[in-house]
Amino acid sequence: MAHQAQIKIPATYMRGGTSKGVFFRLQDLPEAAQVPGAVRDALLLRVIGSPDPYGKHTDGMGGATSSTSKTVILSKSSRPDHDIDYLFGQVSIDKPFIDWSGNCGNLSAAVGPFAIGNGLVDSSRIPQDGVATVRVWQANIGKTIIAHVPMTQGAVQETGDFVLDGVTFPAAEVQLEFMDPAAEEDGAGGAMFPTGNLVDDLEVPGVGTLKATMINAGIPTVFVNASDIGYTGLELQEAINGDDKALAMFETIRAHGALRMGLISDLSEAGKRQHTPKVAFVGKPANYTASSGKPVAGADIDLVVRALSMGKLHHAMMGTAAVAIGTAAAIPGTLVNLAAGGKERQAVTFGHPSGTLRVGAEAVQDGNDWKVKKAIMSRSARVLMEGWVRVPGEVIQG
Known part of the structure; x- marks a missing residue:
């Protein structure tokens, strides 16, 4: 029986805060996966290695925990006053589905560094040294995140002495501002307290x-x-x-x-x-x-x-x-x-x-x-590996 060869897709494996995930530029995905739907989900499930009844993600990039079974898709933003659009997919470990209903605040720290390093932010907005301000549109929940990314000699600075509990090694600090963070979730009408009560x-x-x-x-x-x-x-x-x-x-x-x-x-x-x-x-x-x-x-x-x-x-x-x-x-x-x-x-x-x-x-x-x-906190981020991920070709053929 003939089987299709594997395809390879440009990708970056990144840690952001106390999470890590596989990052893609939208334009690098196979054409059928550049739009939401079954093909995109099937592709990302296979990248992570889900569903895995063994709960190990041995045949994928996932880490068999919720904080390490994540995917991110980034593109230049078409929205005014924003640099990039950020879409987050939380991949189930043992079930064949991806939850697109919310954001990952930890991986938000890696979004700005990835976008700068992959040409998604206009060069005029990136200082040679200092701090780059990256305006992120969080597409899952329709909110703005401002990422303050340290720069050294024109490149994202990843190393530093900022310590984040839950992360083994120190790194450079990335400050995040979550603007107007009351989520406009479907059915909740945008209310911070959807029941109308504090308790x-x-x-x-x-x-x-x-x-x-x-x-x-x-x-x-x-x-x-x-x-x-x-x-x-x-x-x-x-x-x-x-x-x-x-x-x-x-x-x-x-x-x-x-x-x-x-x-x-x-x-x-x-x-x-x-x-x-x-x-x-x-x-x-x-x-x-x-x-x-x-x-x-x-x-x-x-x-x-x-x-x-x-x-x-x-x-x-x-x-x-x-x-x-x-x-x-x-x-x-x-x-x-x-x-x-x-x-x-x-x-x-x-x-x-x-x-x-x-x-x-x-x-x-x-x-x-x-x-x-707004809410403000500091995280850190680092590229762990970059290159291509490979998946069997039949994954995107339906």
């Missing part, structure tokens, strides 16, 4: 009625109190990811939160929308030991947060969820704000499984609504 009673069958803050900022997120579900907020991955009963509970919370937020119209739709919303649980600051063995002092943080992504506890913190944390912390009365002490603030430092992270956000009340102009 709701969320009925979750088999779990109980939980206090919940459901917010659209950075990424739709459902926050609950750690103590209400039998946790402290100091847990590391192994305490939850090896517990099927716990994971099922969090998925049930997520599904019912999605329904209350208007992101789905029926609970059966939750399984087709794994990337959003996120579920996170919060607790008061306390001493604990991070996954690296690093001690985290409760006196150095404002609260602790643990979050799940694609059905598993994240090893650090998703960048978009960090935006949600910073935004919610700035609004008195949310569960996040109350866990952090309940006072007004413009920045918050929280503990996560790998260490700590600081994120800033300034919220203002507009009548009965809340608005936040």
